[in-house]
Amino acid sequence: MPKNIPYVFKQNIMSYEEILSICSIMSELGVKAVRVTGGEPLNRRGCVGFLRQLKAVSGIERVSLTTNATLLEPHIEELAKLGLFSINISLNSLDDEIYHRITGQNMFESVWSNIEKALEFGLNIKINCVLVEGFNESEILPLTRLALRYPISVRFIELMPTEVNASLKGVFIENVLDVISAEFNLKSDITPYQPYGHGPAKYFKSDGMKGNIGFISALSDNFCESCNRVRLSSEGYLKLCLHRSQGLNLRKMLRSGASDEEIKKAIEESIALKPKSHRLKTHTEVKNMSQIGG
Ligand code: SF4
Helix, strand or coil: CCCCCCCHHHHCCHHHHHHHHHHHHHCCCCCCCEECCCCCHHCCCCHHHHHHHHCCCCCCCEEEEECCCCHHHHHHHHHHHHHHCEEEECCCCHHHHHHHHHHCCCCCCHHHHHHHHHHCCCCEEEEECECCCCHHHHHHHHHHHHHCCCEEEEECCCCCCCCCCCCCCCHHHHHHHHHCCCCCCCCCCCCCCCCCCHHHHCCCCCCCCCEEEEEEECCCCHHHCCCCCEEEEEEEEEEECCCCCEEEHHHHHHCCCCHHHHHHHHHHHHHCCCCCCCCCCCCCCCCHHCCCCC
């Protein structure tokens, strides 16, 4: 997390019960998949119990988790029993020093050991790596090689500009592919097949890979047209697009006693206003990803 971000008062954070109410209403509207992100979701007491309750919401077929894996170890066995659809782990380097420089934490060893343990328990792991010039371009091949040894998806994601990262320069997927092609012959696009995912990533494999490599070209290949996602912030704001401010204050509706039907109607009206696309190449509308679960 960036330093000096504003903290949110506890009374302004949605309780687990409130989040479950919204998920239940959303499932009646056709939502089948929920991903719990952060900040770091495992920081919040009771997160695994909440995931279990989420799995039990009628109509919700897939529950996934995004985590930095620093706090994963004590929960692995329980998470494996829960049958999560996938765990996305943010990991931008396999090198101790680079990891430390990027995250500010000297925790690579424990994160990697947690990932290995999660794999032993059969969890479906996706590694998310955002490449930034001058930080971790050297990690493209080491991370790609992970897919040879482990049944995981290694995904390279283009840096999305925010106010906090404005001074950083991301690496385009085209350049990542150039580097990987020097060592691997990436072929079949396996996107349509389970259990790789339902999002914007395009997946490829090379001979001998137990896992696969995914690319999310958020900037160079605008996939907004097929975007089917909305986000619920920790403060209960239904955000229609990662990079736009439009949305709906669901916490206010819940706490002012709105009925499920009223909330459902408001969500339907709001979703109709989902923007057609982002304006990332010309505007920066997001302060920082950790505040919105990017
Ligand atoms: S920028 Fe907005 S509309 Fe485009 S893919 Fe992301 S969330 Fe969806």
